[in-house]
Amino acid sequence: MGGASVAPLHAGEAxxxxxxxxxxIRITFTGRGGEQFTAVEGVDLHVADGEFVAIVGxxxxxxxxxxxxxAGLLVPSAGTxxxxxxxxxxxxxxxxxxxxxxxxxxxKSAVDNVAIGLxxxxxxxxxxxxxxxxxxxxxxxxxxAERYPHQxxxxxxxxxxxxxxxxxxxxxxxxxxPFGPLDAQTRQIMGNxxxxxxxxxxxxxxxxxxxxEEAIALxxxxxxxxAGPASRIIGEWRIxxxxxxxxxxxxxxxxxxxxxxxxxxxxxDEVVKGYRQAEEPA
Amino acid sequence: xxxxxxLFLQVLVAVVxxxxxxxxxxxxxxxxxxxxxxxxPLDPFFFSTPLAVFQRTWRDFYTGVIWYHLxxxxxxxxxxxxxxxxxxxxxGFWFARKQMLAAVFDPYVKMAxxxxxxxxxxxxxxxxxxxxxxxxxLGVTLxxxxxxxxxxxxxxxxxxxxxxxxxxxxxxxRHLMRHVYWPSALTWMxxxxxxxxxxxxxxxxxxxxxxxxxGLGYRIHQAEGVFDVTGVFSGMLVLAVFVILIDAVVTAxxxxxxxxxxxxxxxx
Ligand SMILES: Nc1ncnc2c1ncn2[C@@H]1O[C@H](COP(=O)(O)OP(=O)(O)OP(=O)(O)O)[C@@H](O)[C@H]1O
Ligand SMILES: [Mg+2]
Numbered sequence: 001m002g003g004a005s006v007a008p009l010h011a012g013e014a015x016x017x018x019x020x021x022x023x024x025i026r027i028t029f030t031g032r033g034g035e036q037f038t039a040v041e042g043v044d045l046h047v048a049d050g051e052f053v054a055i056v057g058x059x060x061x062x063x064x065x066x067x068x069x070x071a072g073l074l075v076p077s078a079g080t081x082x083x084x085x086x087x088x089x090x091x092x093x094x095x096x097x098x099x100x101x102x103x104x105x106x107x108k109s110a111v112d113n114v115a116i117g118l119x120x121x122x123x124x125x126x127x128x129x130x131x132x133x134x135x136x137x138x139x140x141x142x143x144x145a146e147r148y149p150h151q152x153x154x155x156x157x158x159x160x161x162x163x164x165x166x167x168x169x170x171x172x173x174x175x176x177x178p179f180g181p182l183d184a185q186t187r188q189i190m191g192n193x194x195x196x197x198x199x200x201x202x203x204x205x206x207x208x209x210x211x212x213e214e215a216i217a218l219x220x221x222x223x224x225x226x227a228g229p230a231s232r233i234i235g236e237w238r239i240x241x242x243x244x245x246x247x248x249x250x251x252x253x254x255x256x257x258x259x260x261x262x263x264x265x266x267x268x269d270e271v272v273k274g275y276r277q278a279e280e281p282a
Numbered sequence: 283x284x285x286x287x288x289l290f291l292q293v294l295v296a297v298v299x300x301x302x303x304x305x306x307x308x309x310x311x312x313x314x315x316x317x318x319x320x321x322x323p324l325d326p327f328f329f330s331t332p333l334a335v336f337q338r339t340w341r342d343f344y345t346g347v348i349w350y351h352l353x354x355x356x357x358x359x360x361x362x363x364x365x366x367x368x369x370x371x372x373x374g375f376w377f378a379r380k381q382m383l384a385a386v387f388d389p390y391v392k393m394a395x396x397x398x399x400x401x402x403x404x405x406x407x408x409x410x411x412x413x414x415x416x417x418x419x420l421g422v423t424l425x426x427x428x429x430x431x432x433x434x435x436x437x438x439x440x441x442x443x444x445x446x447x448x449x450x451x452x453x454x455x456r457h458l459m460r461h462v463y464w465p466s467a468l469t470w471m472x473x474x475x476x477x478x479x480x481x482x483x484x485x486x487x488x489x490x491x492x493x494x495x496x497g498l499g500y501r502i503h504q505a506e507g508v509f510d511v512t513g514v515f516s517g518m519l520v521l522a523v524f525v526i527l528i529d530a531v532v533t534a535x536x537x538x539x540x541x542x543x544x545x546x547x548x549x550x
Contacts, residue, residue, distance in 0.1 A: 073446055091449060103447035107465040107542045116461060117451040150544040168451065 019094075019172050019204030020047040020070055024079035027065050039065045041230040043079070045223060049171070050202035054215035057225030063208040064100055067174045070206060071097045083172070096170030098161050098178050100208075104149045110136060110160045111145040117168040135163040139193065155182050155190065166197065173198075173205045179214070187211075191218055191247040199244055212267070216259055217247045224267055237263050300332050307331040330512040338516040348520060354497040355524070358414050358486035362421025363479055367471075369422070370429025375459075375467065377430075378437035395427045399485070403492045412494050421485025428478045429471055436470030437463045469543065472536050479532050483525060498524070 025043040028036050040062035047053050055063050068074040069081055072092040081088040083095075104113050115132035119125055136145050139159040149157055158178050165173065178194075179187040195218065198205065209215050215222045219239055226234040241255055250256050306324035308331055313320040326334075342348035377384040399420055406416040440462055448462050471478075490499025498521050505513025 071446075071450060073450075093452070095450070097447070097450045099443050099447055101443040102441070103443045105444060105448075105461065105465070107469070108461075109542070116453075120451065120453050120457045120461070148542040150542070164451070 017049045018046050018082070019049045019051070019084060020045070020206065021082040021085075022046070022066070022070065022079065023082070025066070025069060025076045025081070026078040027062065027069060027074065028077040038077075038230045039228055040225075040232065042232050045233060047172075047204045047206060049084075049204055052198060052205040052207065052218060052220045053223060054207045054209060054219035054221070055223045055225060056209060056212055056215045057231065058227045059210065061225045061228045061231040063225060064176050067097065067176050067206060067208060070172075071095050071174055073097075092172070094170060095172040095174055096165035096168055097174040098158075098165050098176060100176035100180065102149075102157065104157055104160060104164070106149050109146050109148055110141060110152065113149070113160055114163045114167055117164060121168070131167060132163070135167045136160070138197065139163045155179075155186050158182070158190070159193075162194070162197075169201075171203060173203045175205065175207045177208055177210070179209075187214065188247045194218070195243075195245060195247070212263065213251065213260065214247075216241075216256060216263070217245065217250050222263065224263070235263075235266055303329065304332045308333075328511060330515050334512045335515045335519060338512050339519055342516065342520075348501075351497050351501050352520070352524065354414065355483070355486050355490065355499070358417045358421065358489070358497065359479070359482045359528070361414070361418045362485050363425055363482035365418065366422040366425025366482065367429045367478060370426045370431075371433050371467070371471065373426075374430045374433025375437060375463070378434045378463075378467075384434075391427075391430075395431075399423050400488060400492075403489055406489070407493050417486045417489030417494065417497070420489040421482040424481035424485045425478045428474050428481060432470040432474040433467040436467035439470070440466045469540060472540055475532050475536060476529060479528055480525070483528065487521065 022043055022045040025045075026038060026041045028038045030036055043066065045053075045066070055066070057063050065074065069076050070088075070092060072081075072088050072090055072095075083092055105116070108116065111129055111132045114135050115125070115128040118128035118131060123131075133142070133145055136142055139162055141156060141159055141163070144152060144156060144160075149160070152160065162178065179190050182190065191214065205219075207215070207218060212222070216239055221236060221238055223236045224234050225231050237259065239259060241250060241253070241259075303324060307322055307326045307329050310320045310322055339348075377387070402423060403416070403420055406419045410416040410419055445458070445462060448458055453461060486497065487499035487502075490497035491503045492499075494500045498517055502514055502517035502521075505511075505517060
């Protein structure tokens with residue numbers, strides 16, 4: 001079982017190299033009528049500095065909720081969040097968060113959207129815009145700098161969002177289904193772009209996706225969550241595929257297929273079990 | 283092409299209406315068809331005639347008497363709009379950021395807004411005299427609530443994801459005001475700008491109508507007092523053209539300040 005491999009993975013790591021350490025996290029929402037809903041329970045997850053972790057799970061299992069807790073936007077009902085060894089209080093200043101929903105400022109052009117993170121940090125506006133243009137170039141959007149979000153495609157908006165987050169050089173990158181609404185080819189192009197950026201400057205990444213293949217192709221480690229409610233991590237796998245990788249090519253490799261088969265066969269039972277649990281009356 | 287066609291149709295409507303008015307008030311229906319006596323379908327005593335109205339309007343502009351009254355009404359409208367909008371923006375922001383305050387004042391705001399403003403006109407005249415300020419006050423009570431409700435809504439309706447993103451990007455409360463709440467409130471305010479400017483004018487004209495010594499409302503009231511229908515229509519004509527001009531200015535300002543918004547056609 002994947003669960004068995006959790007302990008050895010972290011046994012040798014020094015504490016300070018853990019960019020993110022979630023321990024015993026439970027997150028319970030209280031509805032308007034006072035009814036309680038536990039989204040995740042007993043989640044332990046560690047992300048080393050510079051490590052790319054992909055989180056995969058069925059819809060509604062609490063992936064976004066976990067990222068929100070790591071970002072400091074949500075305080076867990078139980079358990080602790082530690083960032084580089086320090087308990088998190090308030091917003092996570094070391095993290096950049098690419099949200100699942102639309103999060104660009106609709107009233108700012110692409111370049112202003114990217115520059116704003118620097119501007120509010122006190123960078124001279126002229127320089128902030130120059131660097132924003134540079135970043136738009138890196139995500140392949142030089143020609144779209146003056147466009148407003150509504151004039152960009154979904155994929156272009158996600159790329160602006162990526163530049164907006166990366167320009168602040170966060171040590172931790174939280175990405176919530178960044179390529180979710182895109183077609184397969186665009187996903188691969190964006191995935192390669194992301195890997196190039198990440199190779200140039202390794203950050204700790206928590207990458208949420210529901211696509212197992214994408215997770216294996218991108219990540220150092222794949223974490224699988226079970227179905228909610230009270231969902232937990234049901235397995236994790238180290239992905240030892242060589243880097244640098246090309247997403248479209250790596251999918252052809254036998255090693256990729258072996259991994260995919262292994263994870264999927266372990267996962268299937270768990271997922272089915274998870275769904276059955278969820279369907280049983282409480 | 284499309285624009286020209288639209289303009290043509292718009293002008294056509296005016297031409298048809300004026301033609302109906304013109305012939306109705308100058309051509310008699312001969313006796314024996316509808317009634318015993320020959321009569322005008324639109325009696326010039328009650329409806330005047332387009333020609334007389336245009337002549338009167340032309341004369342007013344030509345001799346210059348109307349400019350003074352136009353100036354007064356414009357001044358009142360502008361003051362009412364600026365004061366009402368500024369107050370609405372300030373209080374709207376303040377209430378939206380302070381939930382407690384908004385909850386406490388909620389019933390009073392609703393009560394005040396439900397009040398028909400016409401009943402306030404005599405009180406304002408009593409407090410502020412018959413000069414421009416009683417008219418400005420009336421306009422302010424109209425403009426304030428429109429802008430207030432829209433700014434309040436604009437601040438409350440900011441997408442939670444955009445807000446979370448702004449905070450993750452390191453924005454302080456002050457930055458949020460400037461980069462998130464303010465632009466959002468502005469869009470909502472602009473959606474109500476046409477209404478707000480219109481109401482500023484309504485406040486001014488109604489105030490003048492109910493008691494003053496100058497302005498378009500005063501002119502119309504004077505004309506009505508002596509059954510000078512031509513004068514009344516002429517006043518209404520000037521008022522209508524005035525409204526269209528103001529509205530064009532508002533549209534220009536709006537287009538300038540909200541370039542980022544998707545247009546109806548989806549392209550710009
Ligand atoms: N504010 C909230 N109040 C109550 N329940 C919530 C709230 N936010 C999330 N939930 C519930 O918590 C669960 C996890 O939600 P979450 O958004 O984390 O799912 P997810 O794994 O990101 O799903 P998806 O893949 O569809 O984005 C869901 O069942 C959702 O209904
Ligand atoms: Mg989600």
